[in-house]
Amino acid sequence: MNVEFINPFLSSLLNVLSTMAHTELKPGKPKIKKDEVACGDVSGLIGMVGPQTKGSFSITFDESLALTIMERMLGERPDSINEEVTDMVGEITNMVTGGAKNLLGEKGYDFDMATPIVVSGKGHTITHKSEGAKILMPFTSDAGNANIEVSFDKL
């Protein structure tokens, strides 16, 4: 898997968060993940299946960033990661992956998306178990950190 495959997810995420929540994320350096583990408080995960490949995408937020995104979208800040927050994280996961799907489709890489799953729990870690490389991309913002991770078999 080429680092290039992270870019459609990166640009889709920046676009979704600035449009929906007026939140600017600052991308860090993408890494081919070996021992490194993204750690966060609420994550959205989704599977991808296509004729050439299959894989998975995840986005992990610090609690502070997830709550701030809710506040900027709805005008009210939840006290904790409740069902509204996990719905929002599931929706962001769908939108980011959908945006990346369009961009990758233009390059001839087609896939279909499964339905998203949201994980909630202080300081959980996520490991993508595909045969391909895992690419991790960290983000910082005024309200906390996020990470995205993408893995495709056979790319």
Place this chain on the structure above:
Amino acid sequence: MNVEFINPFLSSLLNVLSTMAHTELKPGKPKIKKDEVACGDVSGLIGMVGPQTKGSFSITFDESLALTIMERMLGERPDSINEEVTDMVGEITNMVTGGAKNLLGEKGYDFDMATPIVVSGKGHTITHKSEGAKILMPFTSDAGNANIEVSFDKL
């Protein structure tokens, strides 16, 4: 989504764990999940995409059960949820979903599997964000509890 769709996952899981790890799980009552949340320490998740539907599957283990399964498979008990344990949970996720895919395929419900993702973290919770019902099935064993959850859109 019909409760019947949980059965192929249930029988596949019982078969995988008794064959691989000589561990008998005792199924509880399946529930259409509303507010109920499965909570555990290590989980395997996978997306499914087919012509008629898409969805997601998850299996969540108590730490004690995950470590016991490792011990029964390898003869040695890890101190904590390490990379070997998450590999094993990813593998179980693949095998259970693969078994259910075969059984559902015989009934005319085809899907392809994405690659598995493993989540590790004390007491995390998982929410499947599909439009269909979520069916949760609890299991007990001599070494701790597990839960599986299946959700398909449009079934």
